[in-house]
Amino acid sequence: MTLLQMKGISKRFGSLVANDGIDLSVKSGEIHALMGENGAGKSTLMNILYGLLKPDASEIRIDGKAMDFASPLGAIAAGVGMVHQTFRQFPDLTVWENLVFQNEPGQGPFVSAAAARDVVRQLGEKHGLEINPDSRVRDLAVGIRQRLEILKALSRQAKVLILDEPTAVLTPQERDSLFVAMRHLASQGMALILVTHKIPEVIAVTDEITVMRDGRVSGALTTRQTNEAEIIRAMVGRNVPPTVAAKVTPTAQPMLSVRNLSVRKGGVAVVNDVTFDVRPGEIVGIAGVSGNGQPQLISAVTGLEASTGEVVIAGRNVSGLSIAERRAVGISYVPEDRHLTGTAPAASIAENIAFGTHRTAAVSSYGFLKKQAIRAQARKLIEQFKVKAASEDVPIGSLSGGNMQKVVIAREIEHGSPLIVIEEPTRGVDVGAIEFIHKTLIAERDKGRAILVVSSDLTELLALSDRILVMFEGRIDASLSGKDMNEDTIGRWMMGGAAGA
Known part of the structure; x- marks a missing residue:
């Protein structure tokens, strides 16, 4: 009935x-x-x-x-x-x-x-x-x-x-x-x-x-x-094959080393004595139920959050450095909220792409922006990343979620940092854009970049990651690879129990 x-x-x-x-x-x-x-x-x-x-x-x-x-x-x-x-x-x-x-x-x-x-x-x-x-x-x-x-x-x-x-x-x-x-x-x-x-x-x-x-x-x-x-x-309206990254085990020295990192809020350790590495040519995923410290961990790594412990990027201790200084050392960052943190929605695509590089010789001279150079760079990235937009001059806030995310990722990859930190890479993004973003991240890994991914989508983490770290109550309780990277094992750790429990 x-x-x-x-x-x-x-x-x-x-x-x-x-x-x-x-x-x-x-x-x-x-x-x-x-x-x-x-x-x-x-x-x-x-x-x-x-x-x-x-x-x-x-x-x-x-x-x-x-x-x-x-x-x-x-x-x-x-x-x-x-x-x-x-x-x-x-x-x-x-x-x-x-x-x-x-x-x-x-x-x-x-x-x-x-x-x-x-x-x-x-x-x-x-x-x-x-x-x-x-x-x-x-x-x-x-x-x-x-x-x-x-x-x-x-x-x-x-x-x-x-x-x-x-x-x-x-x-x-x-x-x-x-x-x-x-x-x-x-x-x-x-x-x-x-x-x-x-x-x-x-x-x-x-x-x-x-x-x-x-x-x-x-x-x-x-x-x-x-x-x-x-x-x-x-x-x-077309076929989209699933993306599954071939798993690798890099042996190079870490591009990112986090040692005994803690973040406290109101006397409570929301990130509690966390230690891990990410090496060149490796995608490391972070899994965990919402509210277990993942955003605070990323904020501490990127310099957005005060913390104790050490963050080392490309062999340099950046713990006391500002966000801009860490970026200069070698970090690109795609935040969870592309509207609030990742972009200025009212500004054009070209202006958003220039953010973070606006003081470099490529796009500025004696304190003045080179508008034609900025627009040319934007046109190049719009074509390279298949962004659907009328022109580089339209407000980025007028784009769909997937196209806006492509612009943010394009900007951060163009920055050329050896370390990419990315939160929720495909949240609110359509199937076609998901395919493109996943393939882009895998290609950057294969070029030797170190990539740290936080995602609430476990299917995404399993498809992309060479290793998965599981957070529970501010700690990293498990580092999983190989046959241990499966939904059942990860799910048990996400709930705070040993994988064999």
Whole structure:
């Protein structure tokens, strides 16, 4: 039985057509994937379904009944629940306080804590999503916090459940537990919509797939009858072979040596006595669940964060040097947030490419910038890195996420440093750009550069890395290579347990 039916969904933002006559149907008991590159219109479609956006044209039916949502409250009342990628929780409150917020059991102004605890227990037991109702949310693992988000939707009688990139912050073991819970919910007659870009997960857990491209449906596939190559073709319109780097074991002296590095915040060591090396011709990946010190470690290496211990680049101790001085010694840096830290969005592509080299003789003379030289350099890199842009003079903020990331990576590679530090190289980037970025990093490794990569995407780390370091509670608890570089082993270390436990 079709539980959700969306017909002719259209939505414009000025001249941009985000959704152009989209049809989507999901049956009771079905897990349905919604896929597409950035800007394909997935988020717009789901925001319409959840009542966050008003469509220009639409027909939405749930259980055969026509719906017209004025707000998320209307969608929730109709049985639509949404688990957002960024959790909507009060960390200092308990599980039961979060679960019953705005739906508190009791009489008048009095909330029945006992009744609320019972709701948590009963829902958890019914759906295989048990949580201690008295736990503080701030103390929960990420996977358990996500479990709470699902229970919140179920407590409001959701029949249709939207899961937006639900595995982005999970360990492999937590991901597998989520899939078990999703199948259980589907077996009870719910309709689940999984919004994701991770094709192996779609193949593993879904029944049907809708692929969007440029605001339209470009593919409607049955999971058991399709494959990764067909899904990618529907997403980008061409074949994109997977990138897997041949693993190497370099023997040269380290290009980056970190010794006993610690970073403290409010008296707590968020990076705790970390020691590791990265050698020329090697990609070292750093894995870990969000919140275990990865950003602070990179900030300490690049000079953005005060720290104790030693950072040695190309044989020189740079621990007391500024960011600019470390860059001059030999470090290129691609930050996690390309909008806030990696670029000046209102400045042109050419200006952004010149950042960091604007005092060199190639692009300046006697304190004056050589604008033609800057623009010529930008044109060269735009062509070399296949950046889709009208010209080098357009604001970089007008580019898609993938093209903006290509510009940042182009600038840092052009800097010529022997060490590249890169965070989340392909977060929010489409399939075609992922392929290009991965091949670029592997090519730079093969030229002899040392590369340190931090990524929340374990598939990406396994594809790129020669070694993987696993962080837990500010420490590096494991250095893995060879046959030990697999999801199960890495996942166990990410949760703080020995690989053999």
